[in-house]
Amino acid sequence: xxxxxxxxxxxxxxxxxxxxxxxxxxxxxxxxxxxxxxxxxxxxxxxxxxxxxxxxxxxxxxxxxxxxxxxxxxxxxxxxxxxxxxxxxxxxxxxxxxxxxxxxxxxxxxxxxxxxxxxxxxxxxxxxxxxxxxxxxxxxxxxxxxxxxxxxxxxxxxxxxxxxxxxxxxxxxxxxxxxxxxxxxxxxxxxxxxxxxxxxxxxxxxxxxxxxxxxxxxxxxxxxxxxxxxxxxxxxxxxxxxxxxxxxxxxxxxxxxxxxxxxxxxxxxxxxxxxxxxxxxxxxxxxxxxxxxxxxxxxxxxxxxxxxxxxxxxxxxxxxxxxxxxxxxxxxxxxxxx
Numbered sequence: 237x238x239x240x241x242x243x244x245x246x247x248x249x250x251x252x253x254x255x256x257x258x259x260x261x262x263x264x265x266x267x268x269x270x271x272x273x274x275x276x277x278x279x280x281x282x283x284x285x286x287x288x289x290x291x292x293x294x295x296x297x298x299x300x301x302x303x304x305x306x307x308x309x310x311x312x313x314x315x316x317x318x319x320x321x322x323x324x325x326x327x328x329x330x331x332x333x334x335x336x337x338x339x340x341x342x343x344x345x346x347x348x349x350x351x352x353x354x355x356x357x358x359x360x361x362x363x364x365x366x367x368x369x370x371x372x373x374x375x376x377x378x379x380x381x382x383x384x385x386x387x388x389x390x391x392x393x394x395x396x397x398x399x400x401x402x403x404x405x406x407x408x409x410x411x412x413x414x415x416x417x418x419x420x421x422x423x424x425x426x427x428x429x430x431x432x433x434x435x436x437x438x439x440x441x442x443x444x445x446x447x448x449x450x451x452x453x454x455x456x457x458x459x460x461x462x463x464x465x466x467x468x469x470x471x472x473x474x475x476x477x478x479x480x481x482x483x484x485x486x487x488x489x490x491x492x493x494x495x496x497x498x499x500x501x502x503x504x505x506x507x508x509x510x511x512x513x514x515x516x517x518x519x520x521x522x523x524x525x526x527x528x529x530x531x532x533x534x535x536x537x538x539x540x541x542x543x544x545x546x547x548x549x550x551x552x553x554x555x556x557x558x559x560x561x562x563x564x565x566x567x568x569x570x571x572x573x574x
Contacts, residue, residue, distance in 0.1 A: 237287025237537050242318075242359070242518050243416040244441030245389055249318050251512055252537050253290040253445065253528070254283045257297045257520040259305040264298025269525040273305055279530050280309040286534045292419075292445070292521050293352075294322035294363060295344055298350050314354055320445075322393060323349050324363035331412065335364035336374040345381055356516075361419055362392040365399050371406055378406035379412035391417035391445075397432035404440055415442060417518065422446035423551045424455055424488050424507055425480040431561050434516055443518030449511050450504055450522075451478060454485060457503025461486040484553070491552045495545050501535070508536040510549050561564070 241249045259270035259276045271279075280291075291310075293302045303321060310317060311412065323344035326334035334340065341362075348357060360381060381387040392400060393413050400418065407414040418437055422429045422444065429444070437444050463479050492503045499506070511520045524530035541549070557565070 237534075239289075240518050241443070242389065243437075243442075243443030243516075245416040245556055247318065247358070247389060247416070249290040249443075249519050250537070251519050251573045252288055252508075252534060253292050253320075253519040253521045254280070254288050255292045255447070255523045256302050256306050258523050258525050259293075259302040259309075260298045261301045261305060264301045268298075269523075271305075271524070271525065273308060275526070276305045277309045279524060279527060280306070280313075280534055282527060282530055283534070284313060286531075286539070289316065290318045290320070290519055292320045294325075295327045295348050296322075296325045300347070303348055303351035304445065304519065306537075307351060318358040319352060319354065320359035320361060320391070320419075321352065321357055321372070322361040322363040323348065324366060327463075336362050336369045336377075338373055338377040341374065341377040341381070345386055347385065356385060357387050357391045357562065359391050359417065360387040361393050361417070364394040365396070371399075371403055372410075375403060375406055376410070377408075380412075381554070382413040389413075389416045391415050391419060391442075393419035393447075394421075395433075397436050400442075401436060401440075417443045419445040419447055421448055421478070421520070422511065422514075422517075423449050423451045424492075424510060424549065425451050425485045426478065427553060430514075431558055434514070440517040442516065444514075444516045445519055445521055446511050447521050448478065449508055449520050451480065451485075454480075455489070455492070455504065455507040457488075457489070457496070457570070460489065462530055481555075488549070488553050491548055495541070495548065502532055505531055505536045506541070506545075506549075508533065508542050509539070512536070513541055513546055 240251050242249050258271045260271055291306060293306050296302060323341060324336050327344055332339050378390045388412055391472045404414060414470055420429055420433060492506045496503045496506050508520055513519055522533035524533060
């Protein structure tokens with residue numbers, strides 16, 4: 237397992253992060269998985285044995301069950317790992333049961349600490365931008381959590397570039413703790429992140445943590461053009477998937493199969509490895525419904541695609557650059573008409 241700094245921080249994390257949304261128990265999100273505590277314990281042990289030290293969860297995953305199960309699975313191993321969790325979506329009833337107000341952030345952090353059975357959260361992330369709360373209120377609350385010793389580092393998720401840059405500017409101006417990471421959707425069929433957020437993170441020193449790196453399993457290799465739909469998968473049909481160009485998606489799958497066959501690895505490993513080769517990516521969040529999936533994803537670490545293979549994948553997965561990117565690229569490359 238290879239390790240990287242989380243953004244510009246000194247925190248070392250495994251380049252594969254085990255996302256535990258699949259830890260559901262009996263009453264959790266059955267559409268995601270149906271993992272019981274005993275199997276969760278076993279998967280956490282496997283992850284640790286193979287060098288994973290980074291685990292991600294959230295307070296809303298199966299209404300807190302994921303946090304509880306992760307806390308139980310880690311037990312005395314807590315001090316050997318980095319735990320990341322998130323707040324912001326609705327976690328309880330009432331008008332203050334969601335959002336990024338000081339009230340909700342403080343309450344949510346307290347509840348996550350209890351469920352995780354820990355005194356401190358290593359990376360506390362706001363799960364989504366809150367349009368109803370002033371950024372200053374949110375950021376000062378996060379800074380206070382660090383000062384109080386309840387949180388070590390802070391990050392954000394699902395922000396637009398202007399929102400993230402505004403937050404960083406406020407943090408710098410006020411001398412508050414700064415974000416060290418951005419957890420964001422990023423995959424070979426969803427490369428929008430590259431136009432604004434990736435250059436921002438690369439410039440400002442934030443580590444990118446891609447979520448849904450296999451696009452809900454589409455990039456696992458189970459889905460092929462003009463083939464029968466695989467059974468017992470999260471994506472029941474294309475209507476269930478995040479939006480993407482389906483025909484291009486199958487073109488990408490074809491190239492991934494070609495590279496995987498030559499390397500004698502799986503399609504999923506190629507798709508995940510491509511992400512590890514991208515700028516500012518600190519760790520890729522993988523999910524697993526069973527031990528087989530977990531081991532397949534773990535084997536992504538320890539090797540990297542060649543430049544030729546990366547170029548093949550880049551070419552088949554490229555999307556049209558939005559304005560002003562294509563205009564500014566022309567200026568940078570000396571193609572100005574002035």
